[in-house]
Amino acid sequence: NAGVTQTPKFRVLKTGQSMTLLCAQDMNHEYMYWYRQDPGMGLRLIHYSVGEGTTAKGEVPDGYNVSRLKKQNFLLGLESAAPSQTSVYFCASSYRGQYEQYFGPGTRLTVT
């Protein structure tokens, strides 16, 4: 099992450009999450999904959109990137709520 994979691993964007981060899991988990990690701020939840076709806002959803068309995939979109979105993005999945969250290796995004 690959667990949770994220694509791409690194990306540099110019302000105003758009991109999509892909998260895939092969553990048949119901729940999936997108976090951003910034120095001194811990892990902040952007959006999450409790099942295929459902999404919900987390703590810092502005400027991001998500989709969960297939159970194994969770996409994070940035429509118009801003320097404030420079961060490391982690995807995670879990069987249900309050079960272990399995994290991907992260995507380092720089917006210039």
Place this chain on the structure above:
Amino acid sequence: QQQVKQSPQSLIVQKGGISIINCAYENTAFDYFPWYQQFPGKGPALLIAIRPDVSEKKEGRFTISFNKSAKQFSLHIMDSQPGDSATYFCAASGRGSTLGRLYFGRGTQLTVWP
């Protein structure tokens, strides 16, 4: 509003010593308290977790102590080793509308000197 407050922000311990990281919460609906460990360049991974029906849980050198009345919980690392050097995050989750969401503390960077 920060749901889970973690301290200290950084911690330096000598090899063989005890590392202690503390967390506090306000929401009494929280009933699941995991700790995650993160090495540089990697995603966090679950280290140990506790539910409020017990006051302590031990796994090897790692122990969670839980004080429900004070709404505090802490991680103790006994006989700390250089390989324990990592960032540690406490978290909390509750039932109801927040089920599935983990609220993380801001992390503690632990350095264990040989």
